[in-house]
Amino acid sequence: MGDVSNDLSRRERRKREVRDRIMRAAMKRFIRQGFDDTRVDEIAQDADVAQKTFFNYFPTKQDLFHQLAEERIDELQEILEEERSGAGSTRQKLEHCFVRLSELLEERGLLARDLILEAMRARPPGMTGEDITKLHTAFGAILRDGQVRGDVRTDHPIEFLTEMVVGGFGAVMNNWVNIRDYPVKDRLAQTAAFLGEAISPKGAGRKGQP
């Protein structure tokens, strides 16, 4: 009996390891070449598995992409939760979140662009669906904390303020995937400053003031 369960867990571990290797290989290719220009045989070769093995794990390249997308959303959520429990005012947290998001975009290259394009083309499109609800929830938590400690305005409900923050982020992402040479890092920083100020309580002053 002990041997059987050992065999099982060994097999499970082995499957998990192959799956991770394929995912990592795919991610590297997508970052450099983008989703469309990456072929399954390239991923299989990089991951050192037969194409047949690839298809045992992922029926299509699209399936793999969706798994990867889900992981990236979880990663985004973790970043926002980390920032939430960090130091500083809500405005600073928001600015810091946007900086980290823009670093992530840079690091992830074409993959990031493809993920955003894909999110926009999904049915239903855009900023809802389970994934983007996670983003709303994470930003919303930061803003709610801010209302409690008094550096986020209370004359609008959190739900609405969150919509504006995610909307500003979405507008920049949208322009980034569509406009050549769009200064995404600068614009994200500018957007964070603008929104950080707009969500502050009445009379809290503008940029540069405490």
Place this chain on the structure above:
Amino acid sequence: MGDVSNDLSRRERRKREVRDRIMRAAMKRFIRQGFDDTRVDEIAQDADVAQKTFFNYFPTKQDLFHQLAEERIDELQEILEEERSGAGSTRQKLEHCFVRLSELLEERGLLARDLILEAMRARPPGMTGEDITKLHTAFGAILRDGQVRGDVRTDHPIEFLTEMVVGGFGAVMNNWVNIRDYPVKDRLAQTAAFLGEAISPKGAGRKGQP
């Protein structure tokens, strides 16, 4: 010679008239039934033309839809230009624009929803492309006027402020097509108030103050 040109213009007028009739019939159906649930034979019947005639004017239902979409964008642009030359502060103009846009959405029913879904799924997706550039340009003109007369902040470039305004509008549209019973009219009004304040000069005060 005179007869020939008369014949030509008569034929042109006749073509124009049939085309308009088909467009009007289609628009009514799309408003009530949505794009997907409207059949070409229904449009042809409403417009009192043979199906063959329909296809002479529009090779596919999709082609008709895109013509209609283009007209709607031009209409939107006209509304924004009208508001631009109207009375009131930039903040009031913005609020008035958003109210008119939400009335238009209501009037247009399922057609409006389908147009927005289509814009989001287009390649490239979302808020760029020639059509949305028109929207940017029209909102941008209102904001630029405001900078000149002093009721729009000058510490951010117009291009960026426009991005935030169109982004806020886009976020609400996005939620409206995705979330059941989304209070789109209320949210648009709230968004206009929020953004109207956020684009005002430093120290101009919040809602309710001049």
